[in-house]
Amino acid sequence: MFEYIDRESVLTKSFLEEYQSHFRIESYPSKTVLLAQGQVAEKIFWIESGCMRIWLNKDGQEVTFQFFLENSLVASIESFWQSTPSLFTLETIEPTTVWVADKKDLKPLLDKTLQEEAYRNLFIDAIFQRTFDYMQRSLSFVQSTPEQRYLNLVEQRPELIKRIAQHYIASYIGISKVHLSRIKKKLLKS
Amino acid sequence: MFEYIDRESVLTKSFLEEYQSHFRIESYPSKTVLLAQGQVAEKIFWIESGCMRIWLNKDGQEVTFQFFLENSLVASIESFWQSTPSLFTLETIEPTTVWVADKKDLKPLLDKTLQEEAYRNLFIDAIFQRTFDYMQRSLSFVQSTPEQRYLNLVEQRPELIKRIAQHYIASYIGISKVHLSRIKKKLLKS
DNA sequence: CTAAATTGATAACAAATGTTATCGCTTTAG
DNA sequence: CTAAAGCGATAACATTTGTTATCAATTTAG
The missing domain is CATH 1.10.10 (Arc Repressor Mutant, subunit A)
Structure with a gap:
């Protein structure tokens, strides 16, 4: 897991070790629900291998909102950040292996990391990137x-x-x- | 302008004065283009009164992507942040009065503000809010x-x-x- | 004040999209 | 290995949505 992050970020080794200590590895078969619509997200996942989707119910039909492949961080982001009930169900669509951490363990560490300017800027850029992605997605529907x-x-x-x-x-x-x-x-x- | 922010935020007086010094007031008639699709956003606007929209060209037709009313901060956000050509045209749709500031003046001040934890958290929450808004918008099209x-x-x-x-x-x-x-x-x- | 532009409704028709059902072909579970 | 479930294509039909054009009412520019 962390070999990958290492190539992409400026996170130092000591930070990485602190983060890693909070993650445990787990595997699930296909069609496993990791978070149900309406629950508050208490965990975050890093996909080692496999694939997931988030979906929601529309008049009894499942509508898929997003996919996640390996080497990505997954959470019902709005639920995780705001502690609100998740709009989505998070479900594997292949046999999947992930690194899991609990929000309560990660939050203090994240706050500490954000004290440092370089990490803070990375973090802000990452959120902005997410914003632009969703903007593009909205745009694609009207355009x-x-x-x-x-x-x-x-x-x-x-x-x-x-x-x-x-x-x-x-x-x-x-x-x-x-x-x-x-x-x-x-x-x-x- | 700053009376409004004051009610909503934790910005201190000294910060407000520094920011305010970079803004100047301007007024435009309806249908004034403030930023054209393809240009890089160098300014940011605070709408004092009036109304704007951002739109883009789709096979010769104008497609409106977003509206902005008074008491909101407006920029082609992705262009402003990443210095890329704007995807949108920003145009008034009513006679509009704004406070304008140049990006080059504002950026150093913003970096300084983000050093402080309380402001940083506000800022991050504000970006997240934007992310969730776009997420909801995307969602509304599939749902x-x-x-x-x-x-x-x-x-x-x-x-x-x-x-x-x-x-x-x-x-x-x-x-x-x-x-x-x-x-x-x-x-x-x- | 007056001509021009904008706006919102409507009709008629064309095109896009959804729904339901069926049929082979894989894949999966046991 | 075998039965069941999942998958993708297709047809027939219904519904939604877009396009173009027109008209009356309102707003805007000069």
């Missing part, structure tokens, strides 16, 4: 057709297209699975 | 029908519905102006 959204995904996140069942992709794009199938057929012809 | 998105707006931002022309609202919701008119008619009947 692009479903076909364009699919093509963007093919270009920008080809791993998702390869690994993830098509009906999940469809709801992520905001269309029905039948319609996505039609779009693919049309694209094949042209 | 809700256009009619539900309109009703949410009526409930949560009634000022927008009252003040802003319907065709702007329509593109903000992600539908055509004709369709919004139809939705309103249907709602009247029920």
Whole structure:
């Protein structure tokens, strides 16, 4: 886990060791719910291998809002940060191995880390990046057709297209699975 | 301008005075472009009175992405923070009076402010709030029908519905102006 | 004050998208 | 290994949504 972070960040070794001490490794089969819609997120996950999605209920149908692959940090971020009931259910969609930590252990350490200017700036940039990602996502709905959204995904996140069942992709794009199938057929012809 | 901030934040008087010294007041008529799509944002605005929107071009049509009313801080946030070309055009939609500051003057002051824990936490919370807002917006497109998105707006931002022309609202919701008119008619009947 | 522009509603039609059901083909569980 | 579940394609049909054009009412610019 931390070999990866090390390549990407300026976190020093001592910080890393402190963080690592709070994480434990766990494995789950596919379709395991790690956080249910309505619960408050008390844990954070680092995906070592496998894949998850967050989804929510829309008139009895599951709508997928986001995917997470290995080497990413996952939490129901708004629930984790604000201690509000999660809007989403977090569920594995492949057999998945993660590093888990409890929020109560991590929070003091994070506050300490943010005292230091370099880390603080990294942290702020990371949140901003998240903001821009969501902005782009919102934008894609008013700016692009479903076909364009699919093509963007093919270009920008080809791993998702390869690994993830098509009906999940469809709801992520905001269309029905039948319609996505039609779009693919049309694209094949042209 | 700063009377307002004062009520809402923990900024001390000395900080406020330093910030205020960088702002100047300006007024524009309706339909004034303050930042064009493709330019890098070098200014930040505090709206004293009036109303703006940010929009972008979609196949020759203007699509409205966001509105800003008085007492809010406005910039093409991703352009301002990352110094990248703005995705949006910022334009007034009413006669508008703003406080303006230049990014080059504000940045050093902001860095200094963020040294202090209380301000830093405020700042981080503010960015997170922005993230959650965009998350909700993305979510609304996969989770809700256009009619539900309109009703949410009526409930949560009634000022927008009252003040802003319907065709702007329509593109903000992600539908055509004709369709919004139809939705309103249907709602009247029920 | 007056002409021009903007706004919101509406109709008629076209295109996009959803729903339901069916059918092979994989994959998974036991 | 075998039965069950999951998956992707497809067809038929219903519904939603977009497009274009028109009109009356209102607002704006000069």
